[in-house]
Amino acid sequence: MKRVDDFRLKFGQKEFVPIMIGGMGVDISTAELALEAARLGGIGHISDALVHDVSDRRFDTEFIKGKTKFYKANINNSDKSIIQFDLGHLAEATKLHIGKTMEAKRGDGMVFVNIMEKLTMNGPRETLQVRLNSALDAGIDGITLSAGLHLGSFALMAEHPRFRDAKLGIIVSSVRALQLFLRKTARLSRLPDYVIIEGPLAGGHLGFGMDWAQYDLATIVAEIAAYLKAEQLDIPLIAAGGIFTGSDAVSFLENGASAVQVATRFTVANECGLPDKVKQEYFTASEEDIIVNTISPTGYPMRMLRSTPAIGSGIRPNCEAYGYLLDGAGNCGYIKAYNEQIVIHPDGKNIVVMDKTCLCTHMRNYNCWTCGSMTYRLKDTTRRQDDGSYLQLSAEHIFKDYQFSVDNKVALPE
Ligand SMILES: Cc1cc2nc3c(=O)[nH]c(=O)nc-3n(C[C@H](O)[C@H](O)[C@H](O)COP(=O)(O)O)c2cc1C
Numbered sequence: 001m002k003r004v005d006d007f008r009l010k011f012g013q014k015e016f017v018p019i020m021i022g023g024m025g026v027d028i029s030t031a032e033l034a035l036e037a038a039r040l041g042g043i044g045h046i047s048d049a050l051v052h053d054v055s056d057r058r059f060d061t062e063f064i065k066g067k068t069k070f071y072k073a074n075i076n077n078s079d080k081s082i083i084q085f086d087l088g089h090l091a092e093a094t095k096l097h098i099g100k101t102m103e104a105k106r107g108d109g110m111v112f113v114n115i116m117e118k119l120t121m122n123g124p125r126e127t128l129q130v131r132l133n134s135a136l137d138a139g140i141d142g143i144t145l146s147a148g149l150h151l152g153s154f155a156l157m158a159e160h161p162r163f164r165d166a167k168l169g170i171i172v173s174s175v176r177a178l179q180l181f182l183r184k185t186a187r188l189s190r191l192p193d194y195v196i197i198e199g200p201l202a203g204g205h206l207g208f209g210m211d212w213a214q215y216d217l218a219t220i221v222a223e224i225a226a227y228l229k230a231e232q233l234d235i236p237l238i239a240a241g242g243i244f245t246g247s248d249a250v251s252f253l254e255n256g257a258s259a260v261q262v263a264t265r266f267t268v269a270n271e272c273g274l275p276d277k278v279k280q281e282y283f284t285a286s287e288e289d290i291i292v293n294t295i296s297p298t299g300y301p302m303r304m305l306r307s308t309p310a311i312g313s314g315i316r317p318n319c320e321a322y323g324y325l326l327d328g329a330g331n332c333g334y335i336k337a338y339n340e341q342i343v344i345h346p347d348g349k350n351i352v353v354m355d356k357t358c359l360c361t362h363m364r365n366y367n368c369w370t371c372g373s374m375t376y377r378l379k380d381t382t383r384r385q386d387d388g389s390y391l392q393l394s395a396e397h398i399f400k401d402y403q404f405s406v407d408n409k410v411a412l413p414e
Helices: 031-039 051-059 063-070 087-103 124-137 153-157 175-188 217-230 246-253 264-268 276-284 333-344 359-364 375-381 395-404
Strands: 009-011 014-016 019-021 043-047 110-116 142-146 167-172 194-198 237-240 259-262 290-293 302-305
Touching (some): 031 043, 031 110, 031 395, 063 087, 087 110, 110 124, 110 167, 153 175, 194 259, 264 276, 276 375
Parallel strands (some): 019 043, 043 110, 142 167, 167 194, 194 237
């Protein structure tokens, strides 16, 4: 019987344990979590979502305070279109977050950053260009392009001296999305170094419509493998979404995947950025508590716990501080939904907004409990303590359980 450790992910001459910990914003996949994956010979991700805020928390910078002060006069204005990101500050925050993480890296693995296209920041092209190039400047090992088709992202980095050396990959959920990406980037003569195939059981935003349940990860992996073979393209495929045990991972590794990307199991690691009390919510969740809804202003369905405080919260849009989801015209689905409620309740009191949520603020405050479909099984990965709470695990314990376990078993902590 095989185990994950019998396989290796190869990038050129270098070999890695074929386990990637997925990027989880906002600072759920912390530098500490990503660094553990690298130390253990795999690949960890940090995320650049709300990078100014992450920098403020990690390094005592004051980017958010400064931006809020700058746009103070706009706080009561329902029109948020004047809010712009200072590109110099964006580069500085990105370089701090990534640079300090890379300085701390030990071991043979790598640290990548997850960069979501949907963070359009009221200037989609310019801000994405700064985010990508600053990540390369800061010495990141690789960039995973996510939450979007990223048709122009390679071109935005093409002049960077590290464009051909850094590992660059993309997350897709269909063969069609990959075909579009490859067609669009063909003129740059630079293939992605890896393709992550995220199925319908993943955490965070889903690359499917509300018909997500009709899709199946193994089928999509087989379709993409067949397409690449027909095109004579040799790109490592990484399967993601619902892979809960080492044995689940082995079944993908035996069927064409070069590695797996996992996240849910690590949401209850000591190194994960979620507050301890939220980790307990994940532990106690039952299968019925996990829902997929459309409250994310990005337009993608998102999986979360039913008890998420973000659902129905009618807070004032907080774009003066954040504003990461403002499209290029200064709009966001939440602002529209909130303004509609204000017309009905002009006093602004007790506003409830059901259709959308202020995702920036709620993710920042860990009040949007996004999760993977297997979250309800987390309780089976640990022990219950005398006070009734569940014991958090070390990232090393979870990583090694994926790496060495067989027979669908999960090793409990000592
Ligand atoms: C709490 C949570 C937050 C996530 N946030 C992001 C994100 O910000 N960007 C992204 O591309 N994927 C995100 N994901 C998806 C993961 O990176 C990963 O691909 C997926 O969840 C793997 O499936 P699993 O959770 O079933 O192991 C998130 C997943 C979880 C569980």
